[in-house]
Amino acid sequence: MRIRPLAALSVAALSAVLLAGCAGGTPDATPTPSGTGAGADLCSVAAPSGDVSESVTVSGEVGAEASAEFESPLEVASAERTVIVEGDGDAIEEGSLVNYAATIFDASTGEVLEASGYDSEIPPAPVTVGSGADQFFGCATVGSRIVMAVPATEQAPALVWVLDVLGIAPTAAWGEPQEPVEGMPEVELAEDGTPSVTIPDADAPTELEVAVLKEGDGEVVAEGDTTTLQYYGVDWETGETFDDSWSKGAPISLPGNTYVPGFVEALVGQPVGSQVLVVIPPAQAYGEAGESDHELAGKTLVFVIDILSTQHADAAAE
Incomplete structure (x- = not known):
């Protein structure tokens, strides 16, 4: 068992x-x-x-x-x-x-x-x-x-x-580095793996955009998994970090990956060990301004996500 x-x-x-x-x-x-x-x-x-x-x-x-x-x-x-x-x-x-x-x-x-x-x-x-x-x-x-x-x-x-x-x-993604995607934010990593993000001088995209920065070699994340990860979140408009796991000293995990929809979509299908860059429009984050009272409503969000492990829902339930 x-x-x-x-x-x-x-x-x-x-x-x-x-x-x-x-x-x-x-x-x-x-x-x-x-x-x-x-x-x-x-x-x-x-x-x-x-x-x-x-x-x-x-x-x-x-x-x-x-x-x-x-x-x-x-x-x-x-x-x-x-x-x-x-x-x-x-x-x-x-x-x-x-x-x-x-x-x-x-x-x-x-x-x-x-x-x-x-x-x-x-x-x-x-x-x-x-x-x-x-x-x-x-x-x-x-x-x-x-x-x-x-x-x-x-x-x-x-x-x-x-x-x-x-x-x-490891507490940071270990996958094979990939070529950057034109038009996406630029990501630099500190020695310990902590990212920094530079937003391009351009309008925010209106559709979800995902780029793989490092290609991992582990188990592939599926719908409903519980995934251990590091994250670094930036507001596209201001370029400021609004939340991250790195400054808190530990990766995080939520049962069933119950994050905002765009965040979850960026995880599914990615192998463990990967680092993923995702740009999430408001509709797939915290909603449009006026539709939600969340402080990030109306914001286009940028996340750098390091995928450290995943537990499939059926295995976790056994």
Whole structure:
């Protein structure tokens, strides 16, 4: 059985216990990532080790589906976390995109409920540390195996997670650079991948225009996917940035890609690893002036979008 992405599953599993303060976006708005804040001490944010998490005996290699033995029913009063294998890779930092695998057990019966990430068939989306997963991952190193005991909520029973930290994913598009498209805004990238945009001295287009700046090599985004991405938004008329993920320290993701229509159209059909430039007229953004009270109504919007991962709707629902 496949698991939903960790951020989504942990909302149901942990409720307010671990995800207090994790904000979501509205269906028609550009989303805002949330986190522990710049300079947060991820080691101290991680859930503490305790008798419950330390009582779980795990067998199997890191990166392979785990077996766990514990006395059931296992009483889990509060979240506990024990690192049972210390990896020798890079340490997770605030804003890191973490690739992981997990086996999840019902704490009351020992039954395996879900497992994912041990093959590439339907890999879970990487999780941004700083988006509610901090107490799971903390400052663990790549190659680590973590046992996490999670108390029951109204949405889920008490759980035991065996979580493998497989790697840290890129936070910027890595695809093959493409030739610029004449008439489109000019994009320059800083060393960390942060874009800047220069608007051409011309009238704004009246139709949606999309140009691929980097051609990725990953899974293709489909309708209804949940896509992890970086974005940088500019007002065509003023050339000013009105919103971006880069300054907030983390990529973003909204279940089902519930962004404005032109933004979604620019994503669908693009492979992961791509960077896409899209010019969105008002009708496919926030509506014409006078038709909406949104501050961006009547505006032609320009977005540079880095597509970092995607989770198909059918896989996320399993």
